[in-house]
Amino acid sequence: MTTTAPHVSAADSAGTDIGLLVLRVGSGGLLFVTGSEKLFGWFNGAGWQRTTESFEGMGYQPGKVFGTLAGLCEFAGGALLVLGLLTPLAAAVVIGTMINAVHVTWPHGLVAASSAVLLIVAAAALGFAGPGRISLDHDRPWHRRGLAWGLGAVVLGAVAAAITLAVK
Template sequence: MSTTVSAETTATTTAYRTPQVDLALLLVRIVPFGVLAVFGAQKLFGAFGGGGLTATEASFAQMGYHPPLFFALLGGGCEFAGGLLLLFGALTPLAAAMVMGVMINAFAAVADKPLETAALPVILLVIAAALAFSGPGRFSLDAGRPWQRTGFTWGGVSVALAVVTAGASLVVAH
């Protein structure tokens, strides 16, 4: 069984890649998505001073998500798993789609709030989208692996998956 990697993927992973770019991608992954994984752990497990699943379920119910337990698990799970996967640079297009989808929903929930509240979901969404197109860099679990996918096509698929799933959850939940 052979694995073929498109010319686009090969060009994307080798062109313009310097150690400085790979280090920058590592830093861009570690801080925001480490924090996002902590937020997910707070929602799911009550870790790091979070309210846990019961509080998250109540919060989702208050925001109008029904059934609230399902959406609490989905939202917290996407924050936790997507954050960890992007932190480590693993399954990047899928992880980016998870994060973008939950950030679209997070933005929808706070769109009427002040800018400082609504800014974080937008920032995380844009960083995840950038990583979906660029790839996680050399210092990642994806680097050089047969499953590594980067480039315009995979970034586009990731964004499309996020938009479709986020839109579906917004329509179904309310």
């Protein structure tokens, strides 16, 4: 006996696409803002000089390299998620960056690390599900989603984080 998937209505499909858009804009927008705070001092942020000094204090040597890298990853990864562009790569960038954020905040407890953990979860979900139809990836030759691409994003992000933690 074969079973068929239930019919998916246009409203259900639109709801999924809007849900993915909300997830992308919320998580990606937050990362974009934190990256711009680190790099440019926007939104009352620390700015590049204080960010790099802070990274030195956290043991990321040299702080100028790692502070700049973190800011760029948050800024670019967040922007790509908001736009729904190169989504598996954006997810990997976010996952790798936020694993490092968890490493720094975890000694202060789960509450301190929870924002980074939630961003990892959101990025992984987008890596698997894709950005939805309301995105720059939609109907493009490079549009990728699914099990292999989601796993690839998670593995690439984890490997990048491990390398960063080993080198710091």
